[in-house]
Amino acid sequence: MxxxxxxxxxxxxxxxxxxxxxxxxxxxxxxxxxxxxxxxxxxxxxxxxxxxxxxxxxxxxxxxxxxxxxxxxxxxxxxxxxxxxxxxxxxxxxxxxxxxxxxxxxxxxxxxxxxxxxxxxxxxxxxxxxxxxxxxxxxxxxxxxxxxxxxxxxxxxxxxxxxxxxxxxxxxxxxxxxxxxxxxxxxxxxxxxxxxxxxxxxxxRNGELALRLTKLALRVPAGAHPAFDDVAQAVLFETEEKERRMTAFLERKRAHRTPDAGGASTTGTDEGGRR
Incomplete structure (x- = not known):
């Protein structure tokens, strides 16, 4: 434009x-x-x-x-x-x-x-x-x-x-x-x-709501932590975006798993550090 x-x-x-x-x-x-x-x-x-x-x-x-x-x-x-x-x-x-x-x-x-x-x-x-x-x-x-x-x-x-x-x-x-x-x-x-x-x-590349709530978390007073973070995470845990992104993450891990790495864990974080 x-x-x-x-x-x-x-x-x-x-x-x-x-x-x-x-x-x-x-x-x-x-x-x-x-x-x-x-x-x-x-x-x-x-x-x-x-x-x-x-x-x-x-x-x-x-x-x-x-x-x-x-x-x-x-x-x-x-x-x-x-x-x-x-x-x-x-x-x-x-x-x-x-x-x-x-x-x-x-x-x-x-x-x-x-x-x-x-x-x-x-x-x-x-x-x-x-x-x-x-x-x-x-x-x-x-x-x-x-x-x-x-x-x-x-x-x-x-x-x-x-x-x-x-x-x-x-x-x-x-x-x-x-x-x-x-x-x-x-x-x-x-x-x-x-x-x-x-x-x-x-x-x-990140989830929009996750970005918005993280910006808010960075701005709230110190006394609002960790309660604010817990509530914000509770909201994010219930979103379709979280389900879609985590499912895609696990599917990528399965697609790249080799036979000699069959015991590798699919938990943890990806290269971008998202949990």
Whole structure:
């Protein structure tokens, strides 16, 4: 399906959406402002989230050539006051992305700064190119990174490194991001979207309900475990999907069994680790 522009006429940043059968590829397009996260883009991200909540699909979110997103539009940000902060303009939509039913993948080429970095942190996976840079320079502008960085980045890379980024203005290059597990891999620029699709393919080989409940399990408070996990597993144990997948697994094992391996067990996990 060809890309469909979901932007608004006259705005500086648009979201170009390519909706496919099992995934959505959305590209931030605002070259004049280096993909600044302005009010129009926030609105478009909300609209995209509404569609993905209604019809769950994997999301691949990308930027332009050499910049993922440069953060909030400083001209708009300078005019915001207390009431605007309390509305959670960016934090609200980033939280919505983090809570999408199925996983999201940020394909990051070039700079992901400020709100742009926080947008990528909200995704479940991040893939980078060699020219990727992550940073949160908000304190240098007299504000804080209030759209998720103070806790999402800490969870992703640990508190010491998060403090260097948030308090000392450290910008992480692609190699540092990979070493800190902030990104899953670093690829050539031309391979960025193909790599994101390969990751999406691996994700989509799993059961949809299992993915959704696992995402929920990763997000619930520590005190909700193991009770939440037991209830979620109880739901999954009763599904036709579980029966079909486990039956297919056992049939594959029987088909590949050789005469001298007749005593081999068919229990345990397959190569993907699914039990």
């Amino acid at each position: 060809s890309a469909v522009q979901e932007g608004r006429a006259g705005t500086s940043t648009a979201l170009l959406v390519d909706e496919r059968e099992d995934r959505v590829v959305a590209r931030i397009d605002g070259p004049a402002t280096r993909n600044a996260i302005d009010a129009a883009l926030v609105e478009q991200l909300h609209e995209l989230c509404a569609r993905l909540e209604e019809e769950p699909k994997v999301l691949v979110l990308a930027g332009g050539d050499g910049v993922f997103a440069s953060g909030a539009d400083i001209r708009q940000l300078r005019e915001r006051r207390r009431e605007d902060a309390l509305r959670g303009i960016n934090s609200g939509v980033f939280d919505r992305i983090a809570k999408l039913p199925l996983p999201s993948i940020a394909a990051v080429d070039g700079h992901a700064l400020g709100g742009g970095a926080e947008l990528a942190y909200a995704c479940d996976f991040r893939i980078a190119t060699g020219r990727t840079r992550f940073g949160n320079p908000e304190a240098g502008l007299g504000i804080m990174a209030a759209a998720g960085a103070t806790w999402r980045l800490r969870e992703l890379v640990g508190e010491p490194l998060a403090k260097e980024v948030l308090l000392a203005g450290r910008v992480l290059d692609a190699g540092e991001c990979l070493a800190a597990h902030l990104v899953t891999e670093v690829v050539e620029v031309d391979d960025l979207l193909p790599a994101a699709h390969r990751l999406a393919d691996r994700v989509l």
